[in-house]
Amino acid sequence: MCFKITNQSEEDPLLVGFPSNGFVGTFSISYLIYHLKMKQIGEIEIPRLPPTLFVDEGEILSPIRAYSKNNIFVIISDIPFNQNLIEEFALVVHEFCKKYAIKKIVIVSRMETINQNNNGPKIYGLVTHTILKSYFTTIKFLNF
Numbered sequence: 001m002c003f004k005i006t007n008q009s010e011e012d013p014l015l016v017g018f019p020s021n022g023f024v025g026t027f028s029i030s031y032l033i034y035h036l037k038m039k040q041i042g043e044i045e046i047p048r049l050p051p052t053l054f055v056d057e058g059e060i061l062s063p064i065r066a067y068s069k070n071n072i073f074v075i076i077s078d079i080p081f082n083q084n085l086i087e088e089f090a091l092v093v094h095e096f097c098k099k100y101a102i103k104k105i106v107i108v109s110r111m112e113t114i115n116q117n118n119n120g121p122k123i124y125g126l127v128t129h130t131i132l133k134s135y136f137t138t139i140k141f142l143n144f
Contacts, residue, residue: 013104014097018077018089025109029076038067038074044096046088054078064089066096073102086111104129 015032017025032038043062054061064077075096081089097105 011104012071012073012100012102013106014073014075014093014100014102015106015108016075016093017108019080020109020111025107026076026078028108029074032072032074033067033076036069036072038069038072040065041068041073042066042096044075044077044089044092046085046092048085048088049079052079073100081111083111 015029017027017029019026042065044064044066045062046064049063052063054063061078063079064075067074067076073096075093077089093105097103
């Protein structure tokens with residue numbers, strides 16, 4: 001399979017990953033950090049999170065960290081969020097984007113909710129670029 005980029009953006013992207021079913025967000029962001037040899041540029045604190053630390057190669061790490069390299073930014077969380085904490089996380093990510101003038105965010109994780117509808121799960125997406133909007137329409141994402 002071959003992809004052709006027809007309209008490349010000059011905007012710096014932010015990719016966000018946190019643990020959810022399948023750990024796709026965590027694994028993909030971790031892969032980018034190590035493969036691109038990204039440098040940690042900060043830690044993100046959310047006061048209502050339980051006190052937690054992680055150790056990687058003998059180094060103590062905050063559970064939510066920000067990395068950057070070549071105008072690509074990533075935020076990775078090693079702890080999952082519930083519905084009560086995700087709003088605080090979103091506000092902190094928004095502040096991060098304002099600080100670094102980031103206008104394009106790709107969230108590689110999903111948020112679980114209790115499905116009260118027996119018709120099966122629905123997938124929602126929100127995009128800011130027309131190229132992405134046409135793509136999400138073709139794969140039947142519902143708009144918020």
